[in-house]
Amino acid sequence: MSETLRKDVVLKVGGISKRFGGLQALSDVGITIERGQVYGLIGPNGAGKTTFFNVITGLYTPDAGSFELAGKPYQPTAVHEVAKAGIARTFQNIRLFAEMTALENVMVGRHIRTGSGLLGAVFRTPRFKKEELEIAQRAQELLDYVGIGKFADYKSRTLSYGDQRRLEIARALATDPQLIALDEPAAGMNATEKVMLRELIDRIRNDNRTILIIEHDVKLIMGLCDRVTVLDYGKQIAEGTPADVQKNEKVIEAYLGTGGH
Numbered sequence: 227m228s229e230t231l232r233k234d235v236v237l238k239v240g241g242i243s244k245r246f247g248g249l250q251a252l253s254d255v256g257i258t259i260e261r262g263q264v265y266g267l268i269g270p271n272g273a274g275k276t277t278f279f280n281v282i283t284g285l286y287t288p289d290a291g292s293f294e295l296a297g298k299p300y301q302p303t304a305v306h307e308v309a310k311a312g313i314a315r316t317f318q319n320i321r322l323f324a325e326m327t328a329l330e331n332v333m334v335g336r337h338i339r340t341g342s343g344l345l346g347a348v349f350r351t352p353r354f355k356k357e358e359l360e361i362a363q364r365a366q367e368l369l370d371y372v373g374i375g376k377f378a379d380y381k382s383r384t385l386s387y388g389d390q391r392r393l394e395i396a397r398a399l400a401t402d403p404q405l406i407a408l409d410e411p412a413a414g415m416n417a418t419e420k421v422m423l424r425e426l427i428d429r430i431r432n433d434n435r436t437i438l439i440i441e442h443d444v445k446l447i448m449g450l451c452d453r454v455t456v457l458d459y460g461k462q463i464a465e466g467t468p469a470d471v472q473k474n475e476k477v478i479e480a481y482l483g484t485g486g487h
């Protein structure tokens with residue numbers, strides 16, 4: 227394919243391996259995600275999904291691997307560097323600032339993209355005040371966007387579980403990321419919340435954002451994703467469209483072998 231026809235690739239990682247003592251948690255895993263895609267990562271318990279997420283977002287140092295974000299190499303050596311490079315993530319166990327308001331939680335996400343710095347904050351310079359106002363306005367827009375605008379002044383710990391997950395997504399969006407990585411966003415949600423989550427992820431995708439998602443709910447993944455990778459015991463056993471992956475013998479075996487969850 228010629229250079230001009232090549233798709234806009236957001237994340238390209240290859241050859242990722244990670245060992246914990248005697249356990250090979252990831253062996254030579256690679257994925258390529260194009261702009262505007264929702265890309266799913268599935269696999270039975272212990273398959274290596276979280277490890278993969280932790281490697282690409284700088285929480286774990288891989289033993290091997292190459293990493294490219296929006297055409298530029300990046301080194302996932304520290305979480306804040308990865309956030310600056312343009313990957314925002316949410317966590318399986320929600321990690322919000324419990325005593326801060328919903329608005330403040332989103333404002334924190336936005337701060338990595340602003341310029342007036344610590345001195346500006348200490349002296350409350352005009353530039354700092356103007357920037358704070360803009361950040362607050364943008365944070366409110368994002369809360370509205372994910373559907374929890376009316377809770378802006380509530381402490382995050384008082385929000386329902388589903389709303390806290392939405393708040394995490396708003397905070398991730400606040401960093402203006404190239405890629406949003408969602409770690410089991412539907413965990414603990416009821417059926418109605420899952421439908422709403424699906425609508426939200428569709429909406430984010432339609433706004434030309436790119437999403438990587440780990441999820442246990444295979445039905446949700448299959449209905450939502452453009453492409454899917456299946457891990458099993460740290461190996462990539464299938465990659466392709468949901469329809470292709472669902473027919474794959476190795477995938478069927480991996481899921482049936484562990485109780486088909």
Ligand SMILES: Nc1ncnc2c1ncn2[C@@H]1O[C@H](COP(=O)(O)OP(=O)(O)OP(=O)(O)O)[C@@H](O)[C@H]1O
Nearest residue numbers: 246247249251269270271272273274275276277278
């Ligand atoms: N920090 C660690 N130290 C040692 N072993 C680890 C560590 N993190 C993960 N593992 C092991 O690596 C393997 C892969 O775990 P991982 O959490 O990545 O799987 P997963 O696919 O996310 O599973 P689940 O669906 O249960 O969350 C497991 O055997 C796990 O016990």
